[in-house]
Amino acid sequence: RDVVGLAQTGTGKTAAFALPVLARIDRKVRAPQALVLAPTRELALQVADSFQSFADHLGGISVLPIYGGQSYGIQLSGLRRGAQVIVGTPGRVIDHLQKGSLDISDLRFLVLDEADEMLNMGFQEDVERILADTPAEKQVALFSATMPAAIERVAHRHAVDRDGEPGPANPLSRDRGDALQERHAAWQVAAIGQEGCERLGCVDGDQIGHVERA
Numbered sequence: 001r002d003v004v005g006l007a008q009t010g011t012g013k014t015a016a017f018a019l020p021v022l023a024r025i026d027r028k029v030r031a032p033q034a035l036v037l038a039p040t041r042e043l044a045l046q047v048a049d050s051f052q053s054f055a056d057h058l059g060g061i062s063v064l065p066i067y068g069g070q071s072y073g074i075q076l077s078g079l080r081r082g083a084q085v086i087v088g089t090p091g092r093v094i095d096h097l098q099k100g101s102l103d104i105s106d107l108r109f110l111v112l113d114e115a116d117e118m119l120n121m122g123f124q125e126d127v128e129r130i131l132a133d134t135p136a137e138k139q140v141a142l143f144s145a146t147m148p149a150a151i152e153r154v155a156h157r158h159a160v161d162r163d164g165e166p167g168p169a170n171p172l173s174r175d176r177g178d179a180l181q182e183r184h185a186a187w188q189v190a191a192i193g194q195e196g197c198e199r200l201g202c203v204d205g206d207q208i209g210h211v212e213r214a
Contacts, residue, residue, distance in 0.1 A: 002140040002141065002142075003017075004141075004144075006146075008145050013113075014050045014051075014113075017111050017143070018054055021034045021109045022055055022085070027059075027060035027061055027084070029084065030062075030081070032084065033084045033085070033108045034085045034107070034111070035086045035093070035109070035134075036048075036110075036111040036113055037113065037118065037130065038087065038113045038114060039089065039090075039117040039121050040117075041067035041089055044087050045065050045067070048064070048065035051063040051087060055085070061084055062078070062082065062084055063087065064083035064086055065088065066078075066079075066087070066102075075092075086104075090130060091126060093126075093130055094126055094129055094130060097129075104130075105134075105135060106135065107135060108139065109138060110139070112140075112141070112142045112154075114143065114144065116144040116151055117145075119151065142154070
């Protein structure tokens with residue numbers, strides 16, 4: 001189930017989408033299964049670091065940040081090794097798609113982080129271009145501090161309901177930031193193992209949308 005979350009920076013939203021995604025990564029498949037888009041390289045690096053810190057407790061999961069300003073060689077090497085989680089800025093993701101070095105045709109999870117900021121920076125066409133390369137069957141999580149009309153249009157166009165029909169995604173109410181932050185702290189204390197995740201509800205369910213219950 002897809003998610004549209006209204007969340008300010010610092011409310012624990014990275015854990016809210018990272019842990020459910022990591023819990024469902026197939027470690028035997030060495031190909032991109034999750035893509036997180038971030039508006040800036042600083043945010044992409046921050047999100048990738050968080051993903052990797054959680055993934056280290058699970059083992060067998062590779063997280064790769066791809067962003068402008070870094071050598072292509074480093075990123076190409078990581079892609080060839082079979083990173084399962086890609087965290088990138090729209091421009092560099094498109095560069096790799098055009099070069100054929102990034103294949104997201106079998107992607108299972110897509111996260112748009114700071115979506116309003118991405119659109120404010122003029123990335124709407126880039127985001128639409130990337131979404132066009134993803135499979136129809138995937139789970140989408142869109143996180144934004146505000147919900148302008150442009151974000152609503154993106155959410156409506158690319159989110160699906162439980163029956164698979166285009167429509168509004170499952171909303172996270174704006175006043176749940178404190179609950180997400182508390183759960184983020186709890187996840188950190190729990191060592192992020194499989195057993196800990198099951199106790200916290202990030203594994204007991206087959207949809208990203210269940211983080212709504214935070």
